[in-house]
Amino acid sequence: xxxxxxxxxxxPTAGTxxxxxxxxxxxxxxxxxxxxxxxxxxxxxxxxxxVSILGPSGCGKSTLLRLVAGFMxxxxxxxxxxxxxxLNARENGLLGVVFxxxxxxxxxxxxxxxxxxxxxxxxxxxxxxxxxxxxxxLVGLKGFENHMPHQxxxxxxxRASIARALAFGxxxxxxxxxxGALDALTRDRMAFDLLDIWKRDQKTVLFVTHSVQEAVFxxxxxxxMTSRPGCVRMIRPIDLGRPREKDHRLSQEFxxxxxxxLTELEADVGYH
Amino acid sequence: xxxxxxxxxxxxxxxxxxPPVIALVAFVIFWEIYTKAFxxxxxxxxxxxxxxxxxxxxxxxxxxxxxxxxxEILLGFLVGNVTAxxxxxxxxxxxxxxxxxxxxxxxxxxxPKLAVAPLLxxxxxxxxxxxxxxxxxxxFFPTAVNVxxxxxxxxxxxxxxxxxxxxxxxxxxxxxxxxxAIPYFFAxxxxxxxxxxxxxxxxxxxxASKGLGYLILYAGTSMRTDLMFVGVGMTVVLGMxxxxxxxxxxxxxxxxxxx
Numbered sequence: 001x002x003x004x005x006x007x008x009x010x011x012p013t014a015g016t017x018x019x020x021x022x023x024x025x026x027x028x029x030x031x032x033x034x035x036x037x038x039x040x041x042x043x044x045x046x047x048x049x050x051v052s053i054l055g056p057s058g059c060g061k062s063t064l065l066r067l068v069a070g071f072m073x074x075x076x077x078x079x080x081x082x083x084x085x086x087l088n089a090r091e092n093g094l095l096g097v098v099f100x101x102x103x104x105x106x107x108x109x110x111x112x113x114x115x116x117x118x119x120x121x122x123x124x125x126x127x128x129x130x131x132x133x134x135x136x137x138l139v140g141l142k143g144f145e146n147h148m149p150h151q152x153x154x155x156x157x158x159r160a161s162i163a164r165a166l167a168f169g170x171x172x173x174x175x176x177x178x179x180g181a182l183d184a185l186t187r188d189r190m191a192f193d194l195l196d197i198w199k200r201d202q203k204t205v206l207f208v209t210h211s212v213q214e215a216v217f218x219x220x221x222x223x224x225m226t227s228r229p230g231c232v233r234m235i236r237p238i239d240l241g242r243p244r245e246k247d248h249r250l251s252q253e254f255x256x257x258x259x260x261x262l263t264e265l266e267a268d269v270g271y272h
Numbered sequence: 273x274x275x276x277x278x279x280x281x282x283x284x285x286x287x288x289x290x291p292p293v294i295a296l297v298a299f300v301i302f303w304e305i306y307t308k309a310f311x312x313x314x315x316x317x318x319x320x321x322x323x324x325x326x327x328x329x330x331x332x333x334x335x336x337x338x339x340x341x342x343x344e345i346l347l348g349f350l351v352g353n354v355t356a357x358x359x360x361x362x363x364x365x366x367x368x369x370x371x372x373x374x375x376x377x378x379x380x381x382x383x384p385k386l387a388v389a390p391l392l393x394x395x396x397x398x399x400x401x402x403x404x405x406x407x408x409x410x411x412f413f414p415t416a417v418n419v420x421x422x423x424x425x426x427x428x429x430x431x432x433x434x435x436x437x438x439x440x441x442x443x444x445x446x447x448x449x450x451x452x453a454i455p456y457f458f459a460x461x462x463x464x465x466x467x468x469x470x471x472x473x474x475x476x477x478x479x480a481s482k483g484l485g486y487l488i489l490y491a492g493t494s495m496r497t498d499l500m501f502v503g504v505g506m507t508v509v510l511g512m513x514x515x516x517x518x519x520x521x522x523x524x525x526x527x528x529x530x531x
Binding site for chain 1: 427429430432433434435436437438443447448451454527528
């Protein structure tokens with residue numbers, strides 16, 4: 001099922017940004033405590049598209065991101081970023097990551113945090129600060145360059161962390177429940193702004209979430225994962241058109257997508 | 273005329289420090305009156321004025337004792353903390369070092385310092401060396417434990433972030449672990465400084481011919497209670513000034529200044 005679906009969405013795109021091919025991950029293989037975290041994951045993330053992985057807690061969706069970032073290796077199958085493996089992609093600066101927490105360095109200003117990764121890449125100071133300022137503007141933090149992280153709200157901190165990921169200039173942005181720690185209103189606002197940023201700064205986004213509405217609202221494609229072991233249950237293209245407006249969330253098609261995805265999720269989790 | 277903001281600030285800090293200063297002054301006055309009114313024996317509890325007079329009578333000798341102890345404290349503090357930071361770095365950097373060093377680190381804290389001081393005198397004589405060693409032994413532990421914790425305090429996600437760009441362990445240390453550890457380092461230094469003062473005084477008790485610890489011991493054996501108070505009082509003043517100095521260093525070099 002997953003193979004057929006992924007081929008269907010792959011056909012009209014320019015290329016594949018991320019390819020999962022029969023990816024499995026087993027912890028403690030061979031021992032009594034063997035746990036299969038991921039089983040036979042196969043799907044493609046087309047270049048330039050916004051793809052969400054939707055699933056309950058503990059289904060291995062974050063693990064999937066860690067595989068793409070090269071922080072972990074699959075026990076079977078392969079992950080490719082473009083045409084290279086994750087470690088190669090990392091060396092070439094193709095990957096950007098946004099975590100659930102902003103993980104800003106508390107002793108650095110917003111400007112120094114956003115330019116941090118460029119500093120590690122030994123970009124000259126003037127150049128990295130110019131790039132950082134550009135992205136600080138883009139995420140709506142103009143005027144806060146010299147603030148310290150503790151002086152910002154949670155939403156603003158997460159904006160800074162998105163600016164940091166973008167300033168690094170990756171072609172693929174991995175986002176691990178980036179709005180999970182924010183309150184509902186801020187979370188909605190961030191979703192709008194993220195689409196705005198994404199529109200101007202066309203990148204492939206692989207976005208992990210457990211919110212059905214968030215996934216449908218943001219994505220071109222939603223991949224539903226189920227747990228124990230984590231595997232792909234459904235790959236659903238979201239044909240709502242762009243730009244996405246507030247009203248989209250009340251449209252019949254939007255609710256229909258949500259309903260279908262929710263049914264798949266509930267089939268796995270069960271309703272008690 | 274309006275007052276400048278500077279003088280408001282000055283008045284503000286006067287208001288801040290006034291209660292403890294007033295309390296101290298009141299305590300000294302009460303002490304003076306108490307000893308006079310009840311004619312307390314100088315041997316039991318000398319009056320503040322008597323203690324002050326004893327200090328003045330000592331004259332330059334008092335500065336000599338203070339200088340000796342200060343020298344021992346600072347040298348022991350330096351040796352202890354340099355060792356502490358080096359050990360902490362090794363413990364965090366190499367797993368083998370942790371297994372090797374940690375048990376000895378803990379054991380070093382259970383050594384009764386006062387009891388080994390005579391041994392150090394046998395080995396190194398009655399000069400500065402044994403005092404510096406006891407001081408270092410007493411004050412390296414708080415720093416070592418804090419720096420180990422500080423170096424490990426970096427968020428694992430931050431470590432991932434750096435790994436995304438470079439595999440270099442040195443860059444990780446330089447840009448993340450080292451700055452993360454700075455507030456922990458200063459927290460350790462403060463405890464370490466108070467321990468250093470105790471270390472130097474205790475070490476002088478065992479075998480010394482000068483220093484505030486020696487002065488206290490000498491005064492005790494010759495029934496000069498007023499001199500004992502001079503020694504103890506000077507130690508307290510010295511300890512508080514050194515503690516404040518560490519606090520100033522912290523304000524100058526540490527980043528956790530919010531809140």
